[in-house]
Amino acid sequence: MSRSALTRRLFLISLLAVACAALAPANAAEFKSERITVSTEGKGNDVILIPGLGSSPRVWRELVRAVPGYRYHLVQVSGFAGHARGQNAEGTVAAPVAEEIARYIAAQGLDRPAIIGHSMGGTIGLMLASRHPNALSRLMVVDMLPFLGAMFGPPGTTTASVKPTADAFIAKLRTADPVARQARSAATIDSMVDNVAMRPGALDDSLKSDPDVVARAFHELIVTDLRPELAKIAVPTTVLYVMAKTPGVTEAAIDSAYTAAYAPLKAATLKRIPSSAHFIMWDQSEQFQSEVRQFLGK
Template identity: 30%
Template sequence: MKKYTIVIIAFLFSVLCLNVFAQTKSYPFEVLKTGKGKQAIIFIPGFASSGEVWNETKAAFEKDFICYTLTMAGFAGVKPQPDSSFENWKTGIADYIKDNKIEKPIVIGHSMGGGLALALASDYPDLIGKIVVVDALPCLAALSDTSFKSKENNDCSATVNQMTSMNETQFYDMQKQMMPRLLQDSSKLETVVSWSVKSDRTTFGQMYCDFSNTDLRNRIAQIKCPSLILLESYFINLKPAIDEQYKNLKTADFKYATKGLHFIMYDDTAWYLEQLKQFLKSK
C-alpha cells in the first residue's frame, strides 16, 4: 500500500508542477483571444504598433475565426521583457502555438509582423496553415543596398542609446514627422504615433536595429504553406527588386494595393479586406 501511496504522491506532484509551469510561462507578447470558429488566425502587428491596428480586420472575420491578436512586449504600452530579438519573438510565437495546441493557424503580419510570419513559416513549415504578409520584405535593407549581408552578433547599443537619449518631446516630434511617410489616412495618425510614444525606448531601438539586420531571403525557401503577399502601391515601381527578394518563396501570391502607403489596412481598406476574404476562403 505504501508503494501505491508514493506513486500517487509523485503523480500529484508532477501535475502540480505542470500547472505551475502553465501559469508562469511567459511569452514575449500580450494576446487577446476573440471570435469563434474551427480555424484560428494569429495577428502580429508591425514595429511599435498595438494589436489594435487589427481591430477593423478582426471585425470582418471574428464571426468565422478564432482570433489571437498579439502586441509585442515593449511596444504600445505593453511591459518590456529582457533579451528582445527578432529570433526570440519568432520562437515565442511558435511556442505559444504549440503550447496552446492551435492547429495550423493562419498567421497575418504587418511590417515587422510580416517578417515574423515569414520566419515562422520558414522555420516551422508544418506548424502554420497559411500566411499573409502585409507590406514586408524578406530583407528590407537589401532594397536600398543590393550587397547587404546580415552581421553576426550585431551590436545595437548605438541605436538603443540614440533612442533612449531623446526626451519625450524630441521622440514625439520624430515620430510625428516620420509617420506621414507610412500612413496616408490622417484620422489614424495620432493613434499610430501614440503607440510609438508608449513603446519602451530600449525595445524600440533594439528591435529597429535587429530587424534592420534580418535577412530571410534564403530561409523562405522552406515555406510550404500558401502565402499572400500584400504590398503598398508604390512598390509596383520596384517589382523586379521585390521579385528577386521573394524568388525562393514558391507559394507566393503577390498583390499590390491600389492606393495609400505602408498601413494598407487603413489606406486601402476595401481592397485589403477583399484580398483577405478571397485568400482565407481558398483551399
C-alpha cells in the same frame, strides 16, 4: 418573490453573464509569457494576427469586425504600446517572439492556424513559416521584405555591410530626448498612415512603446536577412506591399524588388496595393479585408 420566480431570475442573470463573457475579448487560457500576451475574439478557424514595430492589436480592429467567422488570436509584443518589457528588456525581439508564438500554438493545441503579420509581424511570420513549417497552414505578409536592410544600402547590400547603418540608427534612437522622439514619431506615422483619422492611435502606440525595445527590434530587422530561409517555406504565402514614398522610385522598380526578394519562395503570391502607405489595413481597408477573405478562403 416566489422560489420559482427567483430561480428564473438567477437563471437569466447567469445567461447574461455568459453572453457578456463571450462577447468580450478573452486572454488565451493557460499561457504565460514574458514576451507576448494574446487575446482572442470570435469563433471559427484560428487566425493569428501579429502587429508591427511599436504597434498594438488596434491595427486589426476593423478587420476583425469586418471579417467574422474566425477565432482571432491578437498578439501584443511586450515592450510595445505601453506593455511591460518582460523578457524583451534585452537582446533581440523578433526571433524570440517568433519562438514564443510557436510555443503558444503548441500550448493551445491550435491546428495549423493561418498567420497574418504586418511589417515586423511579417518578419515574425516568415520566421515561423521557415523554422516551424508544420505550425501554420498559410501566411500573409503585409508590407515587409525578407531583408529590410536592402532598403538601407546599394544593390548587393549584406547583413555585414548594413550593420554600421543599423548601429547608427540604434544609437540615434537611444540618445533622442523626449521632444525629439515625439517629433520623429509623429513624422514617421504621418508618412506611414495616409488615413488621417487613424494617425492618433498609431502615434499613441508608438509613444507608449519602450524606446530601447523599439531600437533593438529595429536594429534586428535591418540586419536580419531571411532570404536564405525562404526556400524552406512550403505553405501558401501572400505578400501585400505598397508603393514606396521615395522620389524617383517607380512602380516597376518596386514590383521588381519584391519579385526578386521573394523569388526563393515558390508558394508566394505577390500583390501591390495602390494608393496606400505602410498601414494598408487602414489606408485601403475594404481592399485589405477583401484580400484577407480570399487568403483565408483558399
